[in-house]
Each structure stands twice: as structure tokens, then as C-alpha cells.
Amino acid sequence: MRITVIGSGYVGTTTAIVLASLNHQVIGADIDTSKISKLKKGILPFVEPGLNDLLSEMLKTGRLNFTDNIVTAIQESDVIYIAVGTPSREDGTADLRYLQAVADRIAGAINGYKVIVVKSTVPVGTNRWLSDYLSDKIGNPKLFDVVSNPEFLREGSAMYDTLHPDRTVLGGMSGHAIEILKEIYQPLGSKVLITDWETAELIKYASNSFLATKVSFINEMCRIAERAGANVVEVAQGMGMDVRIGAKFLNAGIGYGGSCFPKDVKALIATARELGVELKILEAVETVNRTQPLFYLKKLVQTLRETVDKPWIVALLGLTFKPNTDDQRESPAIRIVEELLPDCQEIRIIDPTIEFPDQTPWPDERKVVVCKTVEEAFSAADAAILCTEWEMFAKINWEEAVRCMRNPILLDGRNFYNPEQLRAAGIRYLALGRGNST
Ligand SMILES: NC(=O)c1ccc[n+]([C@@H]2O[C@H](COP(=O)([O-])OP(=O)(O)OC[C@H]3O[C@@H](n4cnc5c(N)ncnc54)[C@H](O)[C@@H]3O)[C@@H](O)[C@H]2O)c1
Structure with a gap:
């Protein structure tokens, strides 16, 4: 399969390298020329254990290339992944300007049928919006299909997670496009869950928000333990021994951070608010973490x-x-x-x-x-x-x-x-x- 991954950050670069390792012909594309020139030389622009070696290996095979020419990158592939950032705006909503810029590029460059795969974490409703937006701009809805394929990798073990996903979620309306994605991921042998766009989008936010909830929950237990003279490490150990609860994400400490949990919790609260739903648990999760x-x-x-x-x-x-x-x-x-x-x-x-x-x-x-x-x-x-x-x-x-x-x-x-x-x-x-x- 000829695949382009637009956005060469933590997610896009890892995705591009791993897809090349699955024998696909892959182009990683980004507007950041300094990132692209590093990647072309086999230098990762961020720290991620093990990934640099696989990058060098894949560059040598000729199956992986990087470019800042987004138009050519779109035209040369049949499947276009979007892995650009979706940071928080001041009001907590997700800033979709990078996604829209990529959509404009695709609409301007499209030269045949493409499957457009949204890997970026985007609010519920975005894949549907993207499909409508592209339809309007391109004027021919038969030229593309949009599939939501949220990413669950963790920084620090991104390569392992991409090669051994717990699950692959594919959301969309086109059975044909979903089949193409299933074929791409088939060598990974992971469980595949097929849903509609909105469900796939919500699975991603719900998953991160639930993990963030576990962290804030144990941090509240830590506050009680501090007053009561209990040991929160042993409380977490005792809770984690229960298979219904699980031991992960129960380490009390100074709170969660990173590019995902804080922004995704905020974005889900904002989406819910727009839909007239109040997410009291997540508002508390955020307050505890702050x-x-x-x-x-x-x-x-x-x-x-x-x-x-x-x-x-x-x-x-x-x-x-x-x-x-x-x-x-x-x-x-x-x-x-x-x-x-x-x-x-x-x-x-x-x-x-x-x-x-x-x-x-x-x-x-x-x-x-x-x-x-x-x-x-x-x-x-x-x-x-x-x-x-x-x-x-x-x-x-x-x-x-x-x-x-x-x-x-x-x-x-x-x-x-x-x-x-x-x-x-x-x-x-x-x-x-x-x-x-x-
Ligand atoms: N980092 C993670 O651990 C992680 C895990 C799961 C999901 N995600 C989601 O994946 C998405 C990407 O996250 P990331 O951490 O890789 O972001 P990042 O900031 O590391 O990378 C985003 C890249 O997109 C590029 N970009 C922006 N606009 C562009 C355009 N118009 N054309 C081409 N490239 C463009 C930027 O230059 C940057 O290199 C986000 O939605 C994030 O929430 C991230």
C-alpha cells in the first residue's frame, strides 16, 4: 500500500516508521522543514526508546521517505493519515486549525480516490465535519472516504505500543475504506473494533479520561491517607490486586501531564458542554489534577x-x-x-x-x-x-x-x-x- 502520514510528531513519525516496517511504501510529511531534514538523515526529532534504530533501518530499505512537499506526498499515495496536533484553546476546546489546513491541502491536491485516516485525537463530530467539508471543497464525494482511527500509543513505549496495540478502532461509513485499513493492520494481529465516526472519537476521549480519572482518584485517596496516617502506596496495591480495578494508573503523585490527558479531559468537558451535558466527574478530575x-x-x-x-x-x-x-x-x-x-x-x-x-x-x-x-x-x-x-x-x-x-x-x-x-x-x-x- 502507498501511504502518506501528514504530521511528523510523536504519533505521525512512529506511525510512518511502523507502517514501513509492515512493508508499506510510506511518506512522512510535515511543514516543519527542520524536523523533515533531521528525519531524512535518520535523526528522530524527539526522544523515544528504540525508534531511532527502526527509523534508520526503514530509511535503508527505501520504503520510508520524508518530505515537506505536502501536495506531492498526497498525490503519491492512496491512503493519507492525518496526525497533526489538536492542542487546547484557552476555553478548553480542541484547536482544529491544523486539521483544517491539511483538509485544504488534500482538497487542493487530490488526484484520485484516497482513504483519509484521522489519527489525531479530534472531538466527537469532527470526522463527519471533515467528510462534509471535503465533499464541499472537492465537489465529488466519491473521490475519498474518511476513517477515524484514534491512536492509543504512550510516549516512552510508542514503538512497542504501535507494533502491539491492545485494539484497533476503525470508525466510518465506508465498508471499502474500513477493509483497506484492516488489510494495512492485519500483520499486527490486534483486535479490531469497527464503529461509526462518533463512537470511535468518543472511545479515544473516554479512554484517556478514564485513565486520568484513575490518577486523580488515587491522588484524592492520597489526600485522605495523608490526614488519616494511611499508606496510599499500599492502598493502591490493595486496590490493584482486584482484577476489576487493575493496578495501572494508580500511582499517587504530583499529577498527570503530557500532551494528551490534560487537553483531552478539557476537550471532552467542552464537547459535552456544547451538547448540553455536564461532566461532573471529569470537572473534578481536572480540579484535583490542577x-x-x-x-x-x-x-x-x-x-x-x-x-x-x-x-x-x-x-x-x-x-x-x-x-x-x-x-x-x-x-x-x-x-x-x-x-x-x-x-x-x-x-x-x-x-x-x-x-x-x-x-x-x-x-x-x-x-x-x-x-x-x-x-x-x-x-x-x-x-x-x-x-x-x-x-x-x-x-x-x-x-x-x-x-x-x-x-x-x-x-x-x-x-x-x-x-x-x-x-x-x-x-x-x-x-x-x-x-x-x-
Ligand atoms: N503524543 C502522544 O502520546 C499521543 C498519543 C495518542 C494520540 N495523540 C494525538 O495525536 C495527534 C498528534 O500528536 P503529537 O504528539 O504527535 O503532536 P506533535 O505536536 O508532536 O506533532 C504534530 C506535527 O504536525 C505538524 N503539522 C502541523 N500542521 C501541519 C500541516 N498543515 N501539514 C503538515 N504537518 C503539520 C507539526 O509541525 C508537528 O510536527 C494529537 O491529536 C494528539 O492528541 C498523541
Whole structure:
């Protein structure tokens, strides 16, 4: 099959590489010329374990090419995937301007029948709108079919997830187009669910919103555990042992972030509102998540105030929203830095994906320092905060850290460490909801 994937971000690039590995002839297209020139040279423009090797391998086969010429990319393929961003607008609704720009390009370039596959996460009603919009612009509805094929990959394991999907959801009106998509994915052997457009769109939002609900739920349990002297880690363990509940997405901490959960929860609330439905659970999920980083931080600030005068030096371990990605979008660590900054002499960030200040949201802020080593970050620090559970932070020698720090205090924002081990090393260990001792 000749396939074009428009949008070469986390989703589009992964999709293009994996489709090439399934023996399709694939073009990855993007308007960002710097991304395209990197991809052509075999360099991933983002961090994603394992994907760079598969990219190099696929470029060598000649089955994968990248271009910034969107028109040619559309004309040379029979199946056009759309994987552009759908960020939040101020009011929480999804901004569909990139999708519409691609629709305009397709309408202007179409030179024969195309299956148009919407991989971007789009609000309920968008695939139907796209089909009508293209019909109007092209003037011949027989020249294309639109299929909704929401993406469920997780950054950090994007390649594995794309090669081993739990399910493939295909939403649409055209049996012919759905058959083409089934054939494309057939080598993956995943379960296929065929629905209409609206159902496929809602499956994606409902899935992300449900996972976000699990996170905010355990974070509320964490708040009770903190007051009651219970241990939220064991509460989650006990809940997760119930197969009806499952253990995943039950780690209490500073909250969820990233490019999907925050925007998708907001967009679903906005869509529901437009449809005259109030989503009370999701509104609460959002509120808990928005307040969670500061709820955690309060404990550290109180301890610091009792211990040492301002301005403080704080080491921040991890800025990305989760490990194994360089994605900082909506990372709760950013909220923490912004909240702490006025009271700090320096915030020293250490994150394996960050080398220079211009890779942070504060390129010109002299109080934000990017460190290359843990020793540098800890030197004379008044406290450390673990925001992202990167593997490198599991290997910290805490006895040495205690010797480097002015005040050996650690706020564990992800319940990552064993409290006893850290206390034995001489750290004043702070976490939330981990029993009476924290
Ligand atoms: N990142 C994830 O983990 C993930 C997972 C599932 C679904 N999604 C959804 O997939 C979509 C893409 O997400 P992403 O994280 O890959 O976004 P991204 O921001 O990493 O990439 C989007 C790309 O689209 C390109 N683009 C924008 N307008 C274009 C145009 N007119 N023509 C060609 N290219 C254009 C941008 O230059 C950018 O490279 C979003 O709707 C997102 O919600 C993302």
C-alpha cells in the first residue's frame, strides 16, 4: 500500500516508521522543514526508546521517505493519515486549525480516490465535519472516504505500543475504506473494533479520561491517607490486586501531564458542554489534577520555612511529564518550578533530555540552572524534589548526596523511593500519604 502520514510528531513519525516496517511504501510529511531534514538523515526529532534504530533501518530499505512537499506526498499515495496536533484553546476546546489546513491541502491536491485516516485525537463530530467539508471543497464525494482511527500509543513505549496495540478502532461509513485499513493492520494481529465516526472519537476521549480519572482518584485517596496516617502506596496495591480495578494508573503523585490527558479531559468537558451535558466527574478530575502539584509542594515549603531562610537552592529531578520522553507539555514539574521560583536563589534542573537552558520553558531566567550531574544539582542545595521517575534517579548515592547538600531534604513527588532506605542515608524524606512517618 502507498501511504502518506501528514504530521511528523510523536504519533505521525512512529506511525510512518511502523507502517514501513509492515512493508508499506510510506511518506512522512510535515511543514516543519527542520524536523523533515533531521528525519531524512535518520535523526528522530524527539526522544523515544528504540525508534531511532527502526527509523534508520526503514530509511535503508527505501520504503520510508520524508518530505515537506505536502501536495506531492498526497498525490503519491492512496491512503493519507492525518496526525497533526489538536492542542487546547484557552476555553478548553480542541484547536482544529491544523486539521483544517491539511483538509485544504488534500482538497487542493487530490488526484484520485484516497482513504483519509484521522489519527489525531479530534472531538466527537469532527470526522463527519471533515467528510462534509471535503465533499464541499472537492465537489465529488466519491473521490475519498474518511476513517477515524484514534491512536492509543504512550510516549516512552510508542514503538512497542504501535507494533502491539491492545485494539484497533476503525470508525466510518465506508465498508471499502474500513477493509483497506484492516488489510494495512492485519500483520499486527490486534483486535479490531469497527464503529461509526462518533463512537470511535468518543472511545479515544473516554479512554484517556478514564485513565486520568484513575490518577486523580488515587491522588484524592492520597489526600485522605495523608490526614488519616494511611499508606496510599499500599492502598493502591490493595486496590490493584482486584482484577476489576487493575493496578495501572494508580500511582499517587504530583499529577498527570503530557500532551494528551490534560487537553483531552478539557476537550471532552467542552464537547459535552456544547451538547448540553455536564461532566461532573471529569470537572473534578481536572480540579484535583490542577491543585495536586501545589498540594504536594506545600509540605516541602513548610519544612523549608522551618529549617532555613529564603532564598533557597532547590535541585529538581526531572522536568518531563514522565520518563523516557523529552515531552514537557503540561508537565506538573513546570508548575512546581513556577511556584517555587520567587522564593529561590536557584532551581537546578537535572533531566537526561535537557542539556541547555533553551530546552526549558525559562531560557532567560538566570535562577533556573541546567545541571549535567546529580552532584552539581545537589551541591549546597536546601532541598531536592523528585518530579519524574527517570531510571538515573534510582541510582543516586544518597549518602553522597547528603554530604553535598546544605539541607538533606527530599520531596518525593512520585513515591519513587523506599522511605526507610533514604532515611537510613540521612535524608529528611517527605512524601504524601505514605503513612504516619512521612
Ligand atoms: N503524543 C502522544 O502520546 C499521543 C498519543 C495518542 C494520540 N495523540 C494525538 O495525536 C495527534 C498528534 O500528536 P503529537 O504528539 O504527535 O503532536 P506533535 O505536536 O508532536 O506533532 C504534530 C506535527 O504536525 C505538524 N503539522 C502541523 N500542521 C501541519 C500541516 N498543515 N501539514 C503538515 N504537518 C503539520 C507539526 O509541525 C508537528 O510536527 C494529537 O491529536 C494528539 O492528541 C498523541
